[in-house]
Amino acid sequence: MKNQTVSIQTEARPFCPLCGERGEMFYSRLKDQLFGAPGEWDLCKCPAGNCGLLWLNPAPVQEDIGKAYQNYYTHGGTGESLMRKCVKTAYTLLSRLPEWTVGLAQARNRMRWLYLDNLFSGKLLDVGCGDGLYLHFMAGKGWKTEGLDFDANALKRARETYGLNVHQSDLFSRHYPAHTFDAVTLRHVIEHLPDPLGVLRECLRILRPGGTLVIVTPNSESLGHGLTHECWRGLEVPRHLQIFSLTSLKLCAGLLGYKPGHFQAFTTATGADFILDESLALQSRGRSDLPHGEQKKTLHWTRTLRAIRLQYREHLSLEKDPSIGEEAVLILNKK
Numbered sequence: 001m002k003n004q005t006v007s008i009q010t011e012a013r014p015f016c017p018l019c020g021e022r023g024e025m026f027y028s029r030l031k032d033q034l035f036g037a038p039g040e041w042d043l044c045k046c047p048a049g050n051c052g053l054l055w056l057n058p059a060p061v062q063e064d065i066g067k068a069y070q071n072y073y074t075h076g077g078t079g080e081s082l083m084r085k086c087v088k089t090a091y092t093l094l095s096r097l098p099e100w101t102v103g104l105a106q107a108r109n110r111m112r113w114l115y116l117d118n119l120f121s122g123k124l125l126d127v128g129c130g131d132g133l134y135l136h137f138m139a140g141k142g143w144k145t146e147g148l149d150f151d152a153n154a155l156k157r158a159r160e161t162y163g164l165n166v167h168q169s170d171l172f173s174r175h176y177p178a179h180t181f182d183a184v185t186l187r188h189v190i191e192h193l194p195d196p197l198g199v200l201r202e203c204l205r206i207l208r209p210g211g212t213l214v215i216v217t218p219n220s221e222s223l224g225h226g227l228t229h230e231c232w233r234g235l236e237v238p239r240h241l242q243i244f245s246l247t248s249l250k251l252c253a254g255l256l257g258y259k260p261g262h263f264q265a266f267t268t269a270t271g272a273d274f275i276l277d278e279s280l281a282l283q284s285r286g287r288s289d290l291p292h293g294e295q296k297k298t299l300h301w302t303r304t305l306r307a308i309r310l311q312y313r314e315h316l317s318l319e320k321d322p323s324i325g326e327e328a329v330l331i332l333n334k335k
């Protein structure tokens, strides 16, 4: 860990970034238990029934947001030993045998494609591409791919491992012409953005008419959040500036000019094994100051099994209550 003593300057954010309602205190004095960013953080909740967004208030000022990412890694590189990876993979595969019978494997496959599996291949931009595993997969399916991220190390891996066309840049700085892409994807990105709606508008502008925008983000109305409360992995203070839900994603679609029935919004349990395992780990550790990375170096069979069991429960419950998946998905086709 480094630079833990560097404090993050903040600014008040009393009003909902989506609908403008004054927020109500939801969680107070949360610490970054994942990557040790300094400070204690409060989350507000929007009281509007058609919104319910959670957001950081106060939040890091724009020029200090980088300090929240000083020890942050994205997309792998966690330093796990090869032996541990092999044992974990074998264990996970065995635990997942029943998923084919309940449709979870099929749902997982759709997520692997980020829901572009039923489209003809075209030009794809992945915003927040990390080390490019997804773009590499899509390139193999015939898509012409391009990616953006801030993480220089992840981008280096994307270029060196897969030879991908990726840039260390935000979306606006690329100045893409209108109608450039057939699909734009943002997986676990909009919760990090100071202006999520502005970025989504730019995504729609650079899509060709009929092109597809896919957004995947943690779902604050999930089963896992209901079970683990302030230890839920999806909160990730102070890097998640806001946390959406199925309700608030539908509001986003409305604010972008889409009427109900003219977009797809749903939740999924496909990433629940990871999110629940991490949430249960944080919960069992309580609010101590031990780094999360140390906790992750040991295997916890019973916890991982519990996470997988909860994932099945969540997946099977989605038919009855479609709002409780760990991740929420919004798919817009440009008008």
Ligand SMILES: [Zn+2]
Residues within 6 Å of the ligand: 016, 017, 018, 019, 020, 021, 046, 047, 048, 051, 052, 053
């Ligand atoms: Zn709101």
